[in-house]
Amino acid sequence: MNCYHAFMTILETGSFTKAAEELGYTQSAISQMVHSLEKELATTLLLRSRKGIALTPDGEELLPYIRRLANSHRELMEKQKEMRGLQSGIIRIGVFSSVSCHWLPGLMKDFKNQYPSVVFELHQGEYTSIAKLVRDGSVDFGFVNPYAVSELNTIALKHDEMLAVLPYNHPLSACEQVSLAELSSEPFILLDEGQLCEPLEYFKKNKLQPNIHYRVHDDYTIMSMIEKGLGISILPELILNRISYNLVTKKISPAIVRTIGIAFKNFKALPIASRYFISFLVKQYGDISEHKNLQVM
Helix, strand or coil: CCHHHHHHHHHHHCCHHHHHHHHCCCHHHHHHHHHHHHHHHCCCCEEEECCEEEECHHHHHHHHHHHHHHHHHHHHHHHHHHHCCCCCEEEEEEECHHHHHHCHHHHHHHHHHHCCCEEEEEEECCHHHHHHHHHCCCCCEEEECHHHCCCCEEEEEEEEEEEEEEECCCHHHHCCEEEHHHHHCCEEEEECCCCCCHHHHHHHHCCCCCEEEEEECCHHHHHHHHHCCCCEEEEEHHHHCCCCCCEEEEEEECCEEEEEEEEECCHHHCCHHHHHHHHHHHHHCCCCCCCCCCCCC
16 A cells, blocks of 8 residues: 555545545554654654644645655556556546536546446646646646646647627627627626636737626536626536526627647556547547547557
């Protein structure tokens, strides 16, 4: 058992007891692993109290290194599985809500029909936080807008038009389509997706300034706010499938289109299960991808 992995599980679960349950060990065994790690590093990493656990200053300083070692150990175990063939494996993906709710489930189902023993682990975020998860090794790859990340390899997979979202009784709801100029004068609820925000880029390109009243990280919260008449927004068409909110959606002039793709560090260094799944994605959406001949072996 890797003591670094045990340490990270304690932080993720918030307690020694929960970490022991998740890893299938006794609490005393988990405590001994942390004690051994602290002895190896000649310092105290964690403080326990009635309120839970907390990192010491030394623990905060060493955390990035411990995380990398834990991730490296996981990759080592995945490589061992790879040498025996793709019978199982964990695919860790960074995702944002429109992909995880309306696109990815079908892709995972089709992939598991071919490789039923593969396990998916999804980490929710937005463009910037997902890129960070990829860089520090917390996920194998992540769904992003390729134009929103740097210092990573990216593959574009899909275009997704963005639509104006209005309250049901809004004056603009009678229009066939709406202009950015018309939207810029309305109370605007901005979907915050990190360093790149496609609507803001289009407003800027057209020399317009939206009247931002709210910044929100969750698409569904925005739709609920619009339904209550708090403002209007621009959201991806992908997230607007099968919604139950009492809203109106309209095409925008000029059209706003975002690109959905994936980001990763080094394709050849990924676990075999993730390499197979990325190749599966590229095969499904090769029309806009520049990487049609990825070699998984």
